[in-house]
Amino acid sequence: MEHLTPKEIVAQLDKYIVGQADAKRAVAVAVRNRWRRQQLPEDMRQDVAPKNILMIGPTGVGKTEIARRLATLTGAPFIKVEATKYTEVGYHGRDVESMIRDLLDSAIALVREEMTESVKTSAEAQVEERLLDHLLPKSEDGGSFLDDESAARRKRTREKMREQLRAGELEERPIELQVEQRATAIGMFGQAGMEMDVELQSMVEKMLPSKRDTRRMSVHDARKVLLGQEAEKLIDKEKIHRTAIERVEQSGIVFLDEIDKIAGPESKHGPDVSRQGVQRDLLPIVEGSTVMTKYGPVKTDHILFIAAGAFHSSKPSDLMPELQGRFPIRVELQDLSHADFVRILREPRNSLTKQQAALLGAEGVEVEFADDAVEEMARIAYDVNRRDQNIGARRLYTILEKVFETISFEAPDLPEKKVRITAAYVKERLGDVVKDEDLSKFIL
Numbered sequence: 001m002e003h004l005t006p007k008e009i010v011a012q013l014d015k016y017i018v019g020q021a022d023a024k025r026a027v028a029v030a031v032r033n034r035w036r037r038q039q040l041p042e043d044m045r046q047d048v049a050p051k052n053i054l055m056i057g058p059t060g061v062g063k064t065e066i067a068r069r070l071a072t073l074t075g076a077p078f079i080k081v082e083a084t085k086y087t088e089v090g091y092h093g094r095d096v097e098s099m100i101r102d103l104l105d106s107a108i109a110l111v112r113e114e115m116t117e118s119v120k121t122s123a124e125a126q127v128e129e130r131l132l133d134h135l136l137p138k139s140e141d142g143g144s145f146l147d148d149e150s151a152a153r154r155k156r157t158r159e160k161m162r163e164q165l166r167a168g169e170l171e172e173r174p175i176e177l178q179v180e181q182r183a184t185a186i187g188m189f190g191q192a193g194m195e196m197d198v199e200l201q202s203m204v205e206k207m208l209p210s211k212r213d214t215r216r217m218s219v220h221d222a223r224k225v226l227l228g229q230e231a232e233k234l235i236d237k238e239k240i241h242r243t244a245i246e247r248v249e250q251s252g253i254v255f256l257d258e259i260d261k262i263a264g265p266e267s268k269h270g271p272d273v274s275r276q277g278v279q280r281d282l283l284p285i286v287e288g289s290t291v292m293t294k295y296g297p298v299k300t301d302h303i304l305f306i307a308a309g310a311f312h313s314s315k316p317s318d319l320m321p322e323l324q325g326r327f328p329i330r331v332e333l334q335d336l337s338h339a340d341f342v343r344i345l346r347e348p349r350n351s352l353t354k355q356q357a358a359l360l361g362a363e364g365v366e367v368e369f370a371d372d373a374v375e376e377m378a379r380i381a382y383d384v385n386r387r388d389q390n391i392g393a394r395r396l397y398t399i400l401e402k403v404f405e406t407i408s409f410e411a412p413d414l415p416e417k418k419v420r421i422t423a424a425y426v427k428e429r430l431g432d433v434v435k436d437e438d439l440s441k442f443i444l
C-alpha cells in the first residue's frame with residue numbers, strides 16, 4: 001500500500017528477503033514518493049517525474065524476488081516483464097507498448113475487484129432472490145392467476161426456503177443456470193489473436209457472439225456465478241476503465257527484468273538489430289508518452305520503472321545514454337554469503353525448509369532440521385557456487401532437492417513418521433557429489 005512508510009515497506013520485505021538493504025530502501029522510497037507526489041498541488045504534481053531505479057546484481061540474489069514481493073505489498077498496479085520478450089516494432093514478437101496495455105489489464109482487474117467488493121452487499125441480496133427463483137419454480141401459469149390464499153402460501157414457502165438457504169442447508173441442491181461466455185479474440189484466433197492490433201482485437205471481440213450455455217450446478221457454485229453476474233450489473237464498466245487508467249497513470253509500477261540482455265553496442269550484423277531497437281522503443285515510454293489501448297489513451301509520464309539486470313557481460317553504460325539518464329537511482333545487490341544462505345534457508349516466511357516440511361507434512365511425515373544440517377547445506381551451496389558457476393540462492397533449491405530425494409520418494413511408505421535431518425545425513429546424501437567436480441556440475 002502506498003500509505004506504508006519506507007520503514008514499514010522495508011520491514012515487510014524483510015519478512016521474505018534476506019539482506020539487500022540498499023535495494024529495499026530504494027524501492028521503498030520510490031513507492032513512498034508516489035504517495036508524496038499525490039499530496040502536492042496540481043501544478044507541481046505534473047512536474048515531479050518518478051525516479052526510476054536500476055537494480056544491478058549477480059544472478060539469484062533477490063532482484064526479481066524484491067519486485068515480486070513489492071507487487072503484492074503495494075496496492076498499485078504492478079507488472080513484471082522481461083525486456084528480452086520485446087522486439088523492435090515491425091519484427092516478430094511483442095512490441096514494447098504492450099507492457100502498458102498489460103499493466104492496464106492488471107489495473108482493471110484490481111479496480112474491478114475493489115468495485116465488486118463495494119457492491120457486494122447489494123449484489124448478494126439480488127443473488128439470494130435469484131437463487132430462490134431457481135429453487136422454487138413458478139407454477140404452470142406463471143403464478144399470475146393465483147388467488148390470494150395460494151399467493152400467501154407461496155410467499156410463506158419462499159420465506160421458509162430463504163431461511164434454509166441462509167442456514168446453508170441447500171448448498172448441495174442442484175439448479176440450472178444460464179451462463180454467458182464472451183468470446184475473446186485470443187481464444188478465437190490463438191496466437192494470431194494475440195498479435196492483432198488492439199483496435200482490431202476489440203472490434204473482433206464486439207462482433208463475436210457471446211455464447212449462452214445452460215449449466216447444472218450446486219447452489220454453492222451457482223452463488224459465485226450469480227454474484228459475478230449481479231455485480232457486473234451494478235458496476236459501471238466505464239468507470240472501472242477510467243479509474244484503472246487513472247490508477248496506472250498516477251501510481252503504476254513496471255518492473256523491467258533482464259534489462260542487461262538488451263544492453264550492448266549496436267552490432268553490425270546478425271539478428272541483434274532488435275537490441276538497440278528495443279532500447280529505442282523503450283525510451284519514449286520511460287520518458288513519458290501516450291500509449292493507445294482499447295480502453296483509451298494512457299500517459300506514461302508518471303509510471304515508475306524499476307529495471308534489473310545482472311550486467312555480467314554488459315555494463316549499465318552500454319545502455320543508450322538517454323535510457324541511462326532515465327534510471328538515476330542505481331542500487332547494487334550484494335553477493336550472498338554463507339551466513340545469508342543459512343538465513344535464507346531458515347528465516348523467510350515460507351522459506352525453503354518450511355516449504356519442504358509442509359509438503360512432507362501432507363504425507364503425515366514430520367520433518368525437523370537440525371541447526372548443523374542447515375549450516376551444512378548452506379556451506380555446500382556456498383562452496384559449489386564459488387567453485388562452479390555462481391547462481392546465488394537458486395543453488396539452495398537443487399541442494400535441498402538432492403538431500404530430500406529419498407525421503408520425498410519414500411514418504412508415503414515410511415514406517416517412522418518423524419524425520420530429523422542432520423549434518424551427517426546431508427553429508428551422506430551430498431558428500432560424493434560435492435567431491436566429484438564433474439558430477440556436481442550436473443547434479444547441483
Ligand SMILES: Nc1ncnc2c1ncn2[C@@H]1O[C@H](COP(=O)(O)OP(=O)(O)OP(=O)(O)O)[C@@H](O)[C@H]1O
Nearest residue numbers: 016017018059060061062063064065310344393394
Ligand atoms: N536475498 C534473498 N533472500 C531470500 N531469498 C532469496 C534471496 N535471493 C534470492 N532468493 C531466492 O532465490 C531465488 C532466485 O532469486 P531471484 O529470482 O530474485 O534472482 P534474481 O536476482 O532476479 O536473478 P536473475 O538475475 O537471474 O534474474 C528466488 O526464488 C528467491 O526466493
Ligand SMILES: [Mg+2]
Nearest residue numbers: 063064065257
Ligand atoms: Mg530475475
